[in-house]
Amino acid sequence: MNWPDLSMGGYGFYVWGSYIFSLIAIVWELWSLSHRKKAIVQQQQLSRSVPASVLRESANETTS
C-alpha cells in the first residue's frame, strides 16, 4: 500500500479540486432530489385539502 502525498507532488489543487467538485456535484444532486420529493409530498397534502368543488371549478376554467 502506498500512502499518497497529500500535496500530490505539487498538483494538490488540481487533484483535490477535481474530487471536491465531484463530491459537491453529487451532494447537490442528492439534496435537490430530496428537496423535490419533499415539495411533491407537501403539494399532495395541499391538494388533498382542496375541496372537490374548487378542483372542478379550476378544471372548468382551464378547459373553457
Next chain:
Amino acid sequence: MNIYKYASPATFYPVAGKMIPWFAIPSAILFAVGLFVGFFVAPTDFQQGDAYRIIFIHVPAAWMAMLLYVLMAIYAGIGWTFNARLASMMASAIAITGAMFTVLSLVTGALWGKPTWGTYWAWDARMTSTLILLFLYIGFISLQAAIDDPRRADRAGAVLALVGVINVPIIYFSVQWWNTLHQGATIRILGKPSIAAPMLAAMLIMLAACWLYSVAVVLIRLRCIILEREQNASRFAEVGV
C-alpha cells in the same frame, strides 16, 4: 408473467422503490473501494506524477455522460414511437444526471489540462464536442420545462435527443478523426489498455460505482416524476373531473 404491466408508471413506481437500495449501497461501497485503490494502491505515474489521479473521476464521468445521453435518446425515442409514458419519464429522469456527469467531465478535464497541457481549456475536437453534449442536455431539460403539456414536452424533447445522439460518436472518435490536444483512448475494446493494472482496476471500479449511482439516482428521480405527473391526474379523477 406479463412484463408489459411494468410499462405502467403506477406499477413501476413501487418496483423502482424496491430497486433503489440494490444500486445505491453497492455504489457507495464501490466508490470507497475505487478511491482506495486509486489513491493507495495505484502507483504514481512516471510522466504526469500524481496529477494523473484525476483520471479516476474524469474518465468514468466522461463515459457516463456519453452513455446516459444514448440511453436518454433511446428512452425518448421509445416514448415517442410507442407513446410509452414511462419511457419518456425515464428520459427526463436521465437528463439531469447526464448533464451533471458532463459538467464533471468538463471541469475535471480542465483541472487535469492545466498541469499537463498548460491550459484549462482549448477549443479542440474532444472538448468542444463534449461542451456541445452539455448544451444538448441543457436544451433537452429546458425544452421539457418550457412546455406545459407533458406529452408535447416529451415529443419535443425526443426530437432533440434523437438528433443530438449523432454527437456521441463524434466525441468518442474525435481523437482519431482530428489532430487534438486531448490524448487518445486509454482503454480499447479490442487490444491491450495502455495503463498499469492497478490504475485500470481503480478506473473500472469507479466506472461501476458511477453506473450504479446513476441507476439509483435516475430511479429516485423517476419516482418523483411519476408522482408529479400522476398526482394531478389521480386527484382530478377522484373528484370526477
